[in-house]
Amino acid sequence: xxxxxxxxxxxxxxxxxxxxxxxxxxxxxxxxxxxxxQDIPFPELLxxxxxxxxxxxxGLIQRRHPGPDEDISGYEAAGELRARQGxxxxxxxxxxxxxxxxxxxxxFRCAPEGQNxxxxxxxxxELMTAWNMLGMNAQIAAHRRVELQLARxxxxxxxxxxxxxxxxxxxxxxxxxxERFGVDPARExxxxxxxxxxxxxxxxxxxxxxxxRQAAARPNGLVALIDGDVAGFVAGRPADPGVPVCAGRYVxxxxxxxxxxxxxxxxxxxxxxxxxxxxxxxxxLGVHPxxxxxxxxxxxxxxxxxxxxxxxxxxxxxxxRRHRAR
Numbered sequence: 536x537x538x539x540x541x542x543x544x545x546x547x548x549x550x551x552x553x554x555x556x557x558x559x560x561x562x563x564x565x566x567x568x569x570x571x572x573q574d575i576p577f578p579e580l581l582x583x584x585x586x587x588x589x590x591x592x593x594g595l596i597q598r599r600h601p602g603p604d605e606d607i608s609g610y611e612a613a614g615e616l617r618a619r620q621g622x623x624x625x626x627x628x629x630x631x632x633x634x635x636x637x638x639x640x641x642x643f644r645c646a647p648e649g650q651n652x653x654x655x656x657x658x659x660x661e662l663m664t665a666w667n668m669l670g671m672n673a674q675i676a677a678h679r680r681v682e683l684q685l686a687r688x689x690x691x692x693x694x695x696x697x698x699x700x701x702x703x704x705x706x707x708x709x710x711x712x713x714e715r716f717g718v719d720p721a722r723e724x725x726x727x728x729x730x731x732x733x734x735x736x737x738x739x740x741x742x743x744x745x746x747x748r749q750a751a752a753r754p755n756g757l758v759a760l761i762d763g764d765v766a767g768f769v770a771g772r773p774a775d776p777g778v779p780v781c782a783g784r785y786v787x788x789x790x791x792x793x794x795x796x797x798x799x800x801x802x803x804x805x806x807x808x809x810x811x812x813x814x815x816x817x818x819x820l821g822v823h824p825x826x827x828x829x830x831x832x833x834x835x836x837x838x839x840x841x842x843x844x845x846x847x848x849x850x851x852x853x854x855x856r857r858h859r860a861r
Contacts, residue, residue: 729766799834
């Protein structure tokens with residue numbers, strides 16, 4: 536590399552490039568307009584970009600590509616900090632590409648006219664890009680690690696809050712936590728529970744329920760993945776999603792049996808309301824206890840569940856309650 540141009544020509548080019556002290560400020564002013572960088576103090580932002588320009592300039596002075604043993608700890612620390620400050624990964628990448636664009640523009644301004652201009656520019660752009668990629672990749676990896684840690688912590692906090700509200704109600708501490716997640720504690724909410732499936736995954740469920748947080752508006756509620764199900768509470772009741780949700784497994788197999796299936800559903804609903812006591816359920820229906828046992832068995836056979844298992848019992852209760860509400 537560099538055989539087409541002399542060391543003197545290269546040194547003069549790099550010296551002129553280094554004298555353009557305003558390049559980091561130009562890049563910082565553009566980056567400061569990115570949405571998730573706007574809360575970062577400009578002096579802090581400028582200092583970080585200046586460090587990257589200095590590192591790239593050293594690579595040009597030494598006229599070499601970064602090696603495998605380069606110290607990237609500074610880049611990693613900056614990537615972790617930006618993640619904790621709420622800078623998005625997309626804006627982080629835009630920050631680096633903006634800096635590279637400004638550096639490339641400086642190279643085109645400073646490259647000398649003459650027969651070696653094209654060779655100097657080609658080498659400079661190649662080196663600038665290599666040093667930029669070193670820092671960007673290190674920051675992206677560190678940012679992603681912290682981003683995943685924060686996401687796991689938020690999921691954990693959301694799950695604990697959902698459990699607390701559904702099982703214990705809303706206390707003073709819960710009110711503050713609800714505000715943190717954008718939920719209005721003063722509004723009435725409906726408890727929900729949805730089982731994800733191949734055709735209706737977690738992301739689709741959150742969009743259907745309106746619980747994804749957006750900058751412009753409060754979410755419709757809060758849900759979390761608990762024991763394989765999406766559970767939580769929403770302020771507005773969602774429309775029919777067009778796929779089996781909650782009631783699908785426990786209702787539709789019986790609905791296909793017409794009036795006989797409806798009778799089974801009614802019996803199981805009363806059976807659950809009477810704490811799974813056969814004699815009380817039979818008395819409420821005016822039938823023989825064996826008839827209740829037969830219908831409950833028919834329900835378990837059609838749905839593939841056992842009402843002796845707590846999880847299935849609770850799921851069936853939710854499904855039948857929703858079916859009755861509809």
